[in-house]
Amino acid sequence: MNEAFFALPEEKRQRILNAALEAFAKHEYKKASTDDIAAKAGISKGLLFYYFHNKKELYLYLLEYANEAVRRAAQEANLREETDFFEMLEKGARAKTGILEQNPYLLDFTVRSFYSSQEEVSQAVAASYQQKVGSAFPDYFSHIDFSKFREGADPAYLFRMLTWMTDGYMHEARQRGIPVDSGTVMEEFRRWSQIFRRMVYREEETGGAPGGKPEEPAQEKGADTE
Template sequence: MNEQFFHLPEEKQQAIINASLEVFATHEYKRASTDDIAAKAGISKGLLFYYFHNKKSLYLYIYDYTKQIVTAQVVDAHFKEITDFFELLAYSAQKKAAIMSRNPYLMDFVMRCFYPEKEEVSNELNSTNQDYIDNSIFLYFKNVDFSRFRQDADPQQILRMLLWMADGYISEKRRQGKPFVLDEIMHDFKEWSDMFRRLSYREEYL
């Protein structure tokens, strides 16, 4: 992308970001129109491509932007004070759910990013998503007291299994053509977390 984008007034940057998020959230990548994005942002398509050389560059920027926004709002002062692995997961899930409920386009876009179809951006998204999952325990659980786990329990593997269960829930909804219900998966995620707590924590921490 062209660094001149960051020299635009904040209001104009946000207009381009919001327009892109709306269009990418409501359409598959290949059907998302840069003409629509430019029109909603109140700029010409030529100017849009001056800042972002092509649709793929714009899409990947919006992807990185949403990750930064969500992380900034989730990893707050209280987040850094939590030392219990499962309490941290619950707090993070609640914060993300609140963000998603206030920003429906954000939720739809994130779902498309984590479950990309066979499109031009799929390889980049799949690779980045996997790196994020692999490194999350080192990035976001630095203050967790892992001594609460039994010696034979692997926190990183538990995190992966919880993510796989959430992935299975969403994949099933997609196969059935049913909507993704945030409250429903939050309820299930809590039950899964409670189950893993009982299976993996030392008795004195149950």
């Protein structure tokens, strides 16, 4: 892309990015109109392609922009201070949803791009996500206290499962035309985390009873049970 884009005032750069995010969030890649993007951003189409040589380059930059925004939010949340696997995941999810709240189209764009298929950008998008998922665990979880896990549990695979569930939940909501807000996503994420916590953590880490539920006090023999 043209370095002249980065020389623009912040407000103008953000206006262009927001217009592009809105277009690609609402439409599949091939149906998103660069004419609409330019008009929404308040620039000519020729100028848009001066900054970004073509539509694909603009789209892939948006993907990089979204990934960087999430990475920066995670960094600012000081995730490395948290040693519990599930607490760190929730802290990271809150940081991510905070970024998404700042730009309502960023969430829809990331969900739509994740399920991109048979389009000009699909192969590049798939490669980007594979790289992101592959590097996320060693990058963010190296400091976690894995001694809390039961023998045989696979934290890396569990992380991928939670990622799939979150992305799948948002995709299903979008397919059904149901608005997805960060509060609802976080509520569901906490439910899934609690279920998995009881499944994979040692008993002493989940309240001392199998399944993570506190043990009921034993009834004394002959005690009134009514």
